[in-house]
Amino acid sequence: MANRYAIILAAGQGTRMKSNLYKVLHPVMGRPMVQHVIDQLEQAQLDEMVTIVGHGAEKVAEHIGDQSRLVIQDEQLGTGHAAMQAEDVLGNQDGTTIVVCGDTPLITSETYQALFDHHEQENAKATILTAKAPTPAGYGRVIRNEKNEVERIVEHKDASEQERQIDEINTGTYCFDNKTLFQVLKQVSNDNAQGEYYLPDVIEIAKKANQKVSAFMTADFEETLGINDRVALAQAEKSMKKRINENHMRNGVTIIDPDHTYIDPDVKIEQDVIIHPGSIIGGKSVIKSEAEIGPHSEIRNCSIGENSVVKQSVATDSTIGKRVKIGPYAHIRPEAAIGNEAKVGNFVEVKKADIGDGSKVSHLSYIGDADVGNNVNIGCGTITVNYDGKNKSLTTIEDDAFIGCNSNLIAPVTVGKGSYVAAGSTITKHVPDDSLSVARARQTNKEGYASKIKNRK
Template identity: 80%
Template structure:
């Protein structure tokens, strides 16, 4: 079997992005564009991968981690010079090397696989990934001979009238015989207006040696989009969003309005989930079957159980059980663990707390740093007072307890199993099991006093 290698070109600064963020780290659907490239290329089962970095090298290495080897291009002297930096790792190896730009996040692993297969079947020394466009203005044209082999790549400004009619363009992605690539790179000159070494010159060098140069035509121009500015970034976002949403819909997920639904690339959604408009699902979230999400709901890194309904709410970094009802306008903050058949209603905030099965926090409450048992009812306006300005403390509410409205539970404190806390109480001491705790001032009525106040005004 032929050995396969990859060189990812990710050293350019990307000045047209007009950003302090290194170009290939700009996210597409929440993931750096170069990460998309690496993930798709890796799916082809490579024997080695080298990413060429330059500006912002440390940040790129930090993001990508051990998914690739790295070489720093100290001076940005063109694409040919960039590929030469991989010579210390790949030189002398037999096999096929694919060269991909780090700003082309939309090319799929299927296209990379097809390119490899075509190149190896043709026995070519180089194969160009090409596509056809209705308006090829500004793109390099791929000129083929009568047998379909590539003769040369002609830049738009250098093309003849007849060549300008060619709609097949160079996408900037190539497969090479690895040894032939690095031999040809030694002959690439920087005798041009920019004084740079261009990778496409390798094509002409190989043709002059009568080596076979082929081209693989992909029918999907959108895949080959290179991102050089914020306009192209937005276009790529739309293409990938549509691709992800269509995948989920074909797998049995109902997305009512795909144009207004945002689902990240690492999200897992089971069959018969219903997603309403305005929903954003990010991170490594998993949504189990028959759940209903939205409208206007944001979820990140959550596990959401079967038949759970979340409406007009935000949930982050939490575990949410089966048949839970959340919202509208609830906020599930990180490290919440919510059991089955729990109800969390409007304007409720839950932070770093566990709620047992069938417990209810129906409205206008804050549950923070709390361990809440099963079948607990927490009344409107209840607050677990967990912070003294320096430290956080735990509130424990045991099974079957009932917390009346407008209660303050001053942590650390425990409300025992089956106990009641009277509405309006401020609880500072533990409540024993099966007790009623009342902690509020005695009511005093001063009859006739209201008239005195009105006369005073």
């Protein structure tokens, strides 16, 4: 197999996006669109990948790291000029180079691989990735001769009425013999209305030099969508969402309403998981078998164990064990670890806290900066008071403790094994094992005093 290289054209400002964010960093299903391109190209076993960037190069570098070499195009003078910026890196190499736009996140690794294979089998100097467009207006048309060979590409505005009837379009993705690409790029002229150097001109120049030009048609036009504005961005999001959801469903996941379920590309979901409508699962989350998510739950970078249920809740950067019940309306904040068979109920917030196996925080509580043991019961309205305005401190509740309703545990403090805290207590000192702690004001009743208050009004 010939050496393989890739050039990603990602220097455009994307003015039609009307955004301060660099165009190719706009996310599609939680991942920058250029990252989708790079991830799919990597599977083609490339020898070198070069990404051409312009404005915002530093931010692109932050996202893609060492996955691709970056080359800066100081002036944006067209796609041909952009590709030429890779000459110092690739110009002397033998092999095949694919040129891809950084705003085409839907093209799959299978399509890239098929394009490479077709180009090399045809022994072509240039190969165009084409597609049948249902509404080809605005696209460059691929003109073939009587032998079905590619003659040229004609832009829509320059096409005759007969040529505009052609529905095979140029997707803007190409394979080239690497040395031929850089030789021909030097012949591309900017004698046009925009004064730019266009990459498609390479096809016409190569054809006039009697070099073989081929075309490979992808069966899925939707894959080739280029994103130039927020409308196309939404279309890409919808297409990517459908692709991801269908893949999970084919692998044994039940998604009740795929149109209203959003799952990022890096999420791993085991079979027999049920996902209800309105759920968003992002980052590098892992959902184990027979778990149930939603409706209307948001999960990011979480591990959720077998047979656990997260209902109408938010969980971020946390670990949830097996057979756990979360929600409805719970908030699991970063660095929480919920043990097996635990319960975090409605309107409970957990932050940077370990909740042990079998423990329950059933409703209306805040558990932050806490180490909660096994089989602990935390009553309604309990607060671990972790912040004194300057420092955060740890609350420890040991195994089998029982915390009564409306208790304040003023950290740092420990409630010992098997101990009880009476409802309404404010605990400021450590509670020994097997104790009852009562810390509340003595009740005083003044009979008949209510009438005096009413008469005063």
